[in-house]
Amino acid sequence: MKKLCFLLLITSTTLLTAQHRELKWVTNFDTAKKLSKRTHKPILMYFTGSDWCAPCKMLKEDFFHSPEFKKTAKDFVLLEVDYPRREDIITEEQRQLNSQLIKKFNKEKTFPKIIVFNSREKIIGTISAYSQLRDPSGYFSFIHDMLKK
Template sequence: MKRILLIALFVVGAFAGQAQELKWYTDVKEAITISNKEQKPMLMFFTGSDWCGWCIRLQNEVLKTAEFKKWASDNVVLVELDYPRAVAQTPELKSQNNELQQAFGIQGFPTVFFTSAESKDGKINFKGLGKTGYVAGGPSAWLTVAESIVHPKKS
């Protein structure tokens, strides 16, 4: 009986753990729809996930922390725009990411761009709020910068 109870608790715990994971969109059009529906800006993470040391460091020190997950779920829609060297991507995803890199003038990784957007007549119009990259000091330092972009103080 104890064994069945332990297995049941493990299964429930596994589902609860999955519920805590953040949703990172890779399809920008889908992210725009969610962003507009939830009235939250998008956090667009331009990354070289399998080769960029600073991108990996930002992931480990900030984006995978409980503090970031809590803030992100309350404040933004997450979009990952990846430029891997060893991982294959569909031609559509590569094309989308390259177009967005050009549109936002991204020259280095990691770059985190905060924006809202709308689709009109088949064209996407972005409204940039600000950008950042790696910030030393862990999640609290990074979130201070992000918060100042997403919720600037009224003057």
């Protein structure tokens, strides 16, 4: 019985810790702007095609899921703008909101693309594309530079 209780305690602690480390993405630009103004953190807007964009999938794995990014993410308001091909991934309302953001901030429809705004909604940096070489060092340099602005 003691072993079972100990095992349950370890499992629940691990699950809670894993959930705590998950990134907190918002999907609404107005919400991101309000959070940014309140916290004085820059907005990191990430354009992705979650179900069709191979470079987006690689960037997610190599960059966004890295321990280094997870540490840095707390210094940003994270905004994901997904443009999937499958209709069941996001709602129609979300698709329309994301299409408006793409028309305004990603006219060339480059995926993946990151735009960083300061808390006054001014664009302070942009980076796009991701190589098959899977070297995220340029993205790490980019986000560290954005925090200095």
